[in-house]
Amino acid sequence: MHIDQLSVAELEIQRDSVLQQYNGLKELDLALDLTRGKPCREQVALSDALDGILHGNYLAENGTDVRNYGGLGGLAEARALFSQVLNTPPEETLVAGNSSLTLMYNTIDFALTEGLRGPLSAWGNNDAVKFLCPTPGYDRHFAICEHLGIEMISVPMLDSGPDMDIIETLVKEDPSIKGIWCVPRFSNPTGGVYSNETVERIAHLGLIAGDHFIIMWDNAYAIHTLYDDAPPLMPVRDLCHKYGTMDNLFQFGSTSKITFAGAGVAFLASSKNNLTALMQHLAFQTIGPDKVNQLRHVRFLANPDKLATHMAAHAAIIRLRFECVIDALEQELSDRGMGDWSSPRGGYFVSFNTLPGLAKNVVKLAESIGVKLTPAGATFPYGDDPQDTNIRLAPTFPHLEDVRVATNAFVICVKLASIEHYLHLKH
Ligand SMILES: Cc1ncc(COP(=O)(O)O)c(C=O)c1O
Structure with a gap:
């Protein structure tokens, strides 16, 4: 249900359940990183043939x-x-x-x-x-x-x-x-x-x-x-x-x-x-x-055709990571009024917008359970996002399983920050 439509009692029930999940994650001692848009190991390995390719012909x-x-x-x-x-x-x-x-x-x-x-x-x-x-x-x-x-x-x-x-x-x-x-x-x-x-x-x-x-x-x-x-x-x-x-x-x-x-x-x-x-x-x-x-x-x-086949090989590796992020966001946050996000057809990033004023808090909540996100504000001049909404997710570098765990943790942080925000507003 859309967060707007929840009563205080319903919000409190949801907050307790999300908090329980959040505390469960804390115990896992995660060390995950969705910060920089770097190619993963399998991607760079696609070009290993560069090594020695000249065979002495300079x-x-x-x-x-x-x-x-x-x-x-x-x-x-x-x-x-x-x-x-x-x-x-x-x-x-x-x-x-x-x-x-x-x-x-x-x-x-x-x-x-x-x-x-x-x-x-x-x-x-x-x-x-x-x-x-x-x-x-x-x-x-x-x-x-x-x-x-x-x-x-x-x-x-x-x-x-x-x-x-x-x-x-x-x-x-x-x-x-x-x-x-x-x-x-x-x-x-x-x-x-x-x-x-x-x-x-x-x-x-x-x-x-x-x-x-x-x-x-x-x-x-x-x-x-x-x-x-x-x-x-x-x-x-x-x-x-x-x-x-x-x-x-x-x-x-x-x-x-x-x-x-x-x-x-x-x-x-x-x-x-x-x-x-x-x-x-x-x-x-x-x-x-x-x-x-x-x-x-x-x-x-x-x-x-080499450039095209080479880029297709990159896409085949990272597409699954992107889909893992987008699927989790859609499943957990669609029509909940807790944020919106981009579904890119290329590139290296997914851009997520929290409710105004919550991005820093979401990044902090994630960091406390071992999930590093790009600092909120980094996508704005002087590191200052006036609405404090934008968070850049970079899913290419971690292993697919780590992307899955990190995105689920991210979703829990978004829910927790949004629900607490609404509870605060309604009190
Ligand atoms: C938009 C954009 N331009 C440039 C770069 C860096 O380019 P280079 O590695 O060629 O210095 C990046 C890296 O993330 C980027 O996202």
Whole structure:
């Protein structure tokens, strides 16, 4: 029954029963972790063939010895391969080291301190530098802004993607807004995919905001589908090309959740102007990326259909974990008025919203019985969820059985917090 409709006596009966279950879990000394979106051991093992795949042949297609210095933009064959992930031309795609987050940090730091179009264009010349942050969103994006002293403005996330009406109004009115974070396919944490209309309006933003504005298009889950019917994403580059806003767009991706999370390959795509400017900056940091790893990835992934079959193998491993979470939430919490959640068709997360004001309490209750959840608030700028509702669940890393136990424990914590909240209201 919906929690709204329960009398105090009924609430008390339910509270006693849930409390008993909660105390039972306490005795189990659980040590479970649903915090970070990491691939599990079986997933990383799918790419074990990377080890030794070169068999002593270190020559790239053009004869480059990949063991040596150089090649700042990445191997040509790696650019060709990973441009397929981002849906971009190889000549607009740079392939780098293992982390796309590094590329994102570098891009923002460069625009802030040196300027994408020379020193006069540096955002840091202005008193205030602000960024739009669709929320809930990815904590590490927000951490980059906070670390670099960029003020964050939260924008609500809708089913269609970020609220574009609000965004268009804000960028029109405030030239100190220099960019926006986007995880356009299987967003972290909602799992949503931006609608065609949203992608088109984002591509158009440069015309409203001006040259100084950049779109940080972090397509970390570009090909990470769980089901064949997962919604596709409109290619933003084609639309930016149509509107003449190519210089406003930076796209990112990596193989962190394709091959090895700690030893993959990251890539960035942007206009030729931007790539030239950025590479001049990167040249101060490195003589060239790890081309040996790039070549290993090319040999492993560049066969026809390999990317698709490889991603299907990932999905076959983690789909069961997602279904375990969603099934438990549906069975135990559907129509109970204790929260709502996303049912993603891809990506790495399930986003759960408690009743307002309860997320922190649920996380605390879970921690007390040995179930670690991402801290409430982490999905918002400055770690502050004004409604205190959002909790990010990351089911990929633990064993399936542990996901089952952790989700059941989570459900009990949600019930306990919700029932106690209603009892408090009714007294
Ligand atoms: C949206 C998003 N972007 C980037 C990353 C990290 O990417 P990388 O491993 O390439 O640095 C993550 C990892 O969870 C993520 O969720």
